[in-house]
Amino acid sequence: MALATDQTTDLAIALAACASGDRNGLRSIFDHEAGKLVAVAQRIVRRRDLAEEVVQEAFIRIWTHAHQYAPERGSARGWIYAIVRNRALNMLRDGKREDLVGEDRLEALQDSEQQEEIMAAWHRLDRDSRLKECLGGLDDTKRRGILMAYVGGYTHGEIAGRLKLPLGTAKSWIRRGLLSLRECMA
Amino acid sequence: MKIGPAHIPTIADEYVLGLLDEAEAARIDAEIESNAALADAIAKARDRFLPLDTNIEPTSVSPALWDAIDRQLPKNADSASIRSVSPRLPSAGNDNTRSGWRAAAISAMAASLILAGGLIWSVTRTVEPLVVAVLVNEAGDVQAVVEDFGNDTASVKLLTDFAVPADKTMQVWTLPSREMGPMSLGLLDDRHSARLSGSALPKPQDTQLYEITLEQAGGSPTGRPTGPILAKGFAKLAR
Numbered sequence: 001m002a003l004a005t006d007q008t009t010d011l012a013i014a015l016a017a018c019a020s021g022d023r024n025g026l027r028s029i030f031d032h033e034a035g036k037l038v039a040v041a042q043r044i045v046r047r048r049d050l051a052e053e054v055v056q057e058a059f060i061r062i063w064t065h066a067h068q069y070a071p072e073r074g075s076a077r078g079w080i081y082a083i084v085r086n087r088a089l090n091m092l093r094d095g096k097r098e099d100l101v102g103e104d105r106l107e108a109l110q111d112s113e114q115q116e117e118i119m120a121a122w123h124r125l126d127r128d129s130r131l132k133e134c135l136g137g138l139d140d141t142k143r144r145g146i147l148m149a150y151v152g153g154y155t156h157g158e159i160a161g162r163l164k165l166p167l168g169t170a171k172s173w174i175r176r177g178l179l180s181l182r183e184c185m186a
Numbered sequence: 187m188k189i190g191p192a193h194i195p196t197i198a199d200e201y202v203l204g205l206l207d208e209a210e211a212a213r214i215d216a217e218i219e220s221n222a223a224l225a226d227a228i229a230k231a232r233d234r235f236l237p238l239d240t241n242i243e244p245t246s247v248s249p250a251l252w253d254a255i256d257r258q259l260p261k262n263a264d265s266a267s268i269r270s271v272s273p274r275l276p277s278a279g280n281d282n283t284r285s286g287w288r289a290a291a292i293s294a295m296a297a298s299l300i301l302a303g304g305l306i307w308s309v310t311r312t313v314e315p316l317v318v319a320v321l322v323n324e325a326g327d328v329q330a331v332v333e334d335f336g337n338d339t340a341s342v343k344l345l346t347d348f349a350v351p352a353d354k355t356m357q358v359w360t361l362p363s364r365e366m367g368p369m370s371l372g373l374l375d376d377r378h379s380a381r382l383s384g385s386a387l388p389k390p391q392d393t394q395l396y397e398i399t400l401e402q403a404g405g406s407p408t409g410r411p412t413g414p415i416l417a418k419g420f421a422k423l424a425r
Contacts, residue, residue: 023259030252035244038251043242052251059255074229078236082202085239089204124241131237149203150235156205178199185234 011076018066026063029080037084043117044088044153054091058084085153092153111162114152119144121151134184142177145170189217189224198227202235209354209400209413216412315341315424316389319396321417329417330398332358332371333424334390339383340371342398348416350377355403359411361395362388373405374398394421 010032017025034055041058042051061083069079122143125132135143141163148154148162160170189197200206201214218225315333323329327346334340342358350356356374361367372382397418399411406412 023256026255026259027252030255034247034251036240036242038247039242039245040239042245056251056254056258060258060260063259072229073225074233075236077240078229078232081236081239082232085204093208121238121242124243125237126241129237131234146203147238149205151238153204174203174205175196175200178196178203181234182195182199 011080012069012071015062015066015069015076015079018063019069025066026059029062030059033077033080037081040081041084041088043114043121043151044085045091046114050091051088054087055084058087061087089153115148115162118147118151122147130185134181137184138177138180141165142173142180145174146177146181149174189214189221191223194224194227195231198224198231201228202231209351209402212400212414213412216410317392317394317421318424319394319419319421321396321398321419323417332360332396332419332421334360334371334394334396334421336389338386339381341379341381342371342374343379344374344377348377350400353403354400354413355405356398356416357401357405357411357413358382359397359399360387360390362390368397368411370405370409371396373401390421392421392423395419396421 011029014025014028017028019025037058038048038051038055041054042048045051045054062080065083069076073079122132122135125135135146138146145159145163148159149156154162156171156174157167159174160167163170165173197206197214201211206214214224214228218228313335316336317334319332319334320328321330321332329344329346329348331343331345332340333343340358340360348356356377358371358374359368360371362369366388369385369387371385371387372380374380395418397411398416399406400413400416401411402413
């Protein structure tokens with residue numbers, strides 16, 4: 001696994017190894033990606049212990065479903081991250097996050113921290129990245145809505161509440177933002 | 187209900203952003219396999235937003251996390267979970283299936299044994315079911331019991347309150363054989379126990395799969411389960 005030519009190819013090979021029952025494949029994915037995957041999960045579920053739980057469950061799923069990964073369905077990396085993201089979102093929707101933001105003050109504090117983190121995800125994109133440029137071309141509200149959903153795992157309702165917009169308006173703004181983004185990146 | 191081509195890019199984006207509700211996401215999971223345009227749009231949307239994740243500052247990970255994963259890995263990749271009646275998609279985004287089904291199956295077997303005991307006791311019944319299936323949720327809690335009489339009638343007893351949105355309904359399914367695929371036994375419109383009849387199916391067998399899914403009002407538009415699984419279990423022959 002030392003031949004790091006192209007990360008995505010390596011990950012596709014690692015997934016193929018998992019599918020054939022070779023644990024080294026999974027270990028290699030863990031060694032290369034776990035640090036980021038835990039961070040991504042934590043950005044959504046807000047707690048380190050829950051984030052590790054998410055990643056742990058996600059790796060079991062990667063192992064058991066590796067044979068279903070098909071290269072024509074996007075990058076191996078995208079497939080792996082999607083599994084982690086979905087586990088994190090499911091945990092959020094199951095309500096575990098509420099357990100830790102029970103107190104109003106704490107919630108407000110965490111919320112503003114998270115808002116900063118969400119915007120930071122955009123600022124951190126490579127300077128010449130198309131995604132960065134295209135997100136930059138959107139109105140602030142649309143950009144914020146899209147980033148809150150993807151980066152922070154917020155629902156339509158939560159986004160509407162934080163942006164102080166009616167739910168229907170928030171939904172259609174995000175939808176229009178997504179359309180502009182697709183057009184810009186096409 | 188097929189997703190119209192014009193809506194695919196929007197739905198794919200919202201799916202990848204995690205903005206769809208549980209039922210919508212489950213519908214996408216069910217459709218993704220048979221709809222190449224949808225699968226393609228989702229793959230593209232995923233890769234479009236991926237840099238927001240991959241550019242994150244990695245955190246240091248304790249080796250204990252790998253040990254915990256390693257301990258839990260099933261021996262081979264295929265034995266991990268019970269297959270659902272409806273084939274579920276791998277790359278599926280907001281997939282709700284969890285590995286908990288195995289624990290669920292074990293509880294179901296235990297519950298079936300208890301139930302079989304109960305059946306011996308209830309010999310005074312006028313009509314005996316051919317098979318009984320105890321349906322459990324992912325956590326392994328008993329949710330419902332299906333008694334299939336084999337004469338195109340089945341009785342479904344709900345043992346818990348299900349939360350069903352106003353525009354949804356519960357639909358009962360069974361898998362008589364791989365070749366036939368999942369067949370509907372009927373709808374539980376008012377979330378109550380019911381006697382369902384009218385579906386002419388082969389005589390129910392031991393270990394036949396039964397499940398209840400959440401479908402849009404009026405029942406699944408495709409004639410196959412499309413919504414999330416609320417409960418499932420395997421039949422035991424009543425003897």
